[in-house]
Amino acid sequence: MKKRLLLGDEAIALGALHAGLSGVYAYPGTPSTEITEFIQNDPLARERGVHSRWSTNEKTAMEEALGMSYMGKRALVCMKHVGLNVCADPFVNSGMTGVNGGVVVLVADDPSMHSSQDEQDSRFYGKFAMIPTFEPSTQQEAYNMMADAFNYSEQQCLPVLMRVTTRMAHSRAVVECVDEPRQQNPLNYNAVAANWVLLPANARRRNDHVTAQQPQLEKDAEQSVYNIYIEGHDRSLGILASGIGYNYVRECFPNGCPYPILKISQYPLPKKLVRRMMSECEQMLIVEEGQPFIEDIVRGVSDCDTVHGKLDATLPRTGELTPDIVKKALGMKNDETFAPCEDVVPRPPALCQGCGHRDVYAALNEVLREYDNARVFGDIGCYTLGFLPPFRAIHSCVDMGASITMAKGAADAGQWPAVAIIGDSTFTHSGMTGLLDAINENADITVIISDNLTTGMTGGQDSAGTSKYEAICRGLGLSDEHLRVVVPLPKNMPEITQAIRDELNYHGTSVIIPRRECMQTLQRHLKQKKAQSSPQS
Secondary structure, eight states, X not given: OEEEEEEHHHHHHHHHHHTTEEEXXXXXXXXXXXXXXXXXXXXXXXXXXXXXXXXXSHHHHHHHHHHHHHTTOEEEEEEEHHHHHHTHHHHHHHHHHOOSSOEEEEEEEOTTOSSXXXXXXXXXXXXXXXXXXXXXXXXXXXXXXXXXXXXXXXXXXXXXXXXXXXXXXXXXXXXXXXXXXXXXXXXXXXXXXXXXSOOHHHHHHHHXXXXXXXXXXXXXXXXXXXXEEEOOSOTTEEEEEETHHXXXXXXXXXXXXXXXXXXXXXESOOHHHHHHHHHHOSEEEEEOSSSSHHHHHHHHTSOGGGEESTTXXXXXXXXXXXXXXXXXXXXXXXXXXXXXXXXXXXXXXXXXXXXXXXXXXXXXXXXXXXXXXXXXXXXXXXXXXXXXXXXXXXXXXXXXXXXXXXXXXXXXXXXXXXXXXXXXXXXXXXXXXXXXXXXXXXXXXXXXXXXXXXXXXXXXXXXXXXXXXXXXXXXXXXXXXXXXXXXXXXXXXXXXXXXXXXXXXXXXOEEEEEBOOOXXXXXXXXXXXHHHHSOOO
16 A cells, blocks of 8 residues: 555545546536646546546536446546536436446535635535435545445446535545556446436436435445444443544544444435434434534434534534534533634735736726716626725625626616626636626626636636637627727726726627736746746756
């Protein structure tokens, strides 16, 4: 066995490669981004020709993975939790089609919303779609689970959801890796078309079949090596812990836990093991990162007065868990090892110095002072920081692609001027269809596609539409007369402000594309060029 120091994301990526992966499909989103980046840079992936190019969005990623599975090969889909909302249609339906080659859908949840709009818990999606769910507790388990998840996917002919959280994704540990990676699956033509063509007659048959699989999935969870009942001599309390919550419980008891522990890392929830703990212990504490998913189920089959967790405020309902929080729930002395340092002053994020988005907002604010009650609908990306001082330039930011459609809806209500600002990667992710709606009705909106030639917010990944935005807008039916491209620099401020003013005063759909490379990627590219041009030592 070879030992490597790996992030949780890296352990997942390496585990997938060593399990015979043929393709990873993903859209960058913290805290899942490093999985695809690791595969893109791994020598084994290059040697084997593993597909690893970024997809346009999570929906296309899921569908592309299903296509690879249809041909018998193993595919990994990666996203953050809100990305699962984007691909919910193919994800839920993949439970109905089943799989040919194994499919693992890796979703990284973000409790405490470090870089997200909400704290949703992806385990609910697994239950909703009736597919098995895995939740590793350690980096080693994350690595090992990938092979087991792909094997189980092919055994049950179902996709597998694997859920991690921010701390698991972005913390490091030593991982023991196999010496001989598994070979990729060969192409096969075993996919049964009647399973994959979801006409109502086929879908009803598949629905009956998948529903009938659920008792077996629960039985498998009861026997899983990842679901462990650990005996304890003090039966006054039983601790049910899932995912990284299990790690936190173990940290509270470095010399061994006196209470029985039920570790859960594979779902459906093994109710037989839960009932055993309920029958043996006087009280039960449920330690789970995210929403009270397990607690809801347990309370449905038990005396609620003996079950403690998030629903009775023994543990906080929102935010991340820490060992300190778990200690407090256990009634233990708490030294607040993980308490924030009072010497560190909170520093809100800000747009980088020299960022082109800054010049866009400066110009937009200058022009909008001339109008009463102007509204600017924002989107997901670095430029969302335009809500903060010193710009305070946007009035909404709901989800990927919502800027254009919300601006159109506001214009439909009679709002003028209505401005949408969206980034280049977000536009191709989910803004194009909204622009088509606007163009079809010639909605009275001005759309600003702030193009920094990369997916800047998640670290500078390639943007799917680079050099294609004018062509996309024309292809959707926008006239050249109201398609403007500008370079956001202070010296060009008169040109930019005039372009914004002209298009606001045009009562129809118009698009302005301010284009200048992200400062972070520009610096990286300059360093690469310098390194390539310098003489070899």
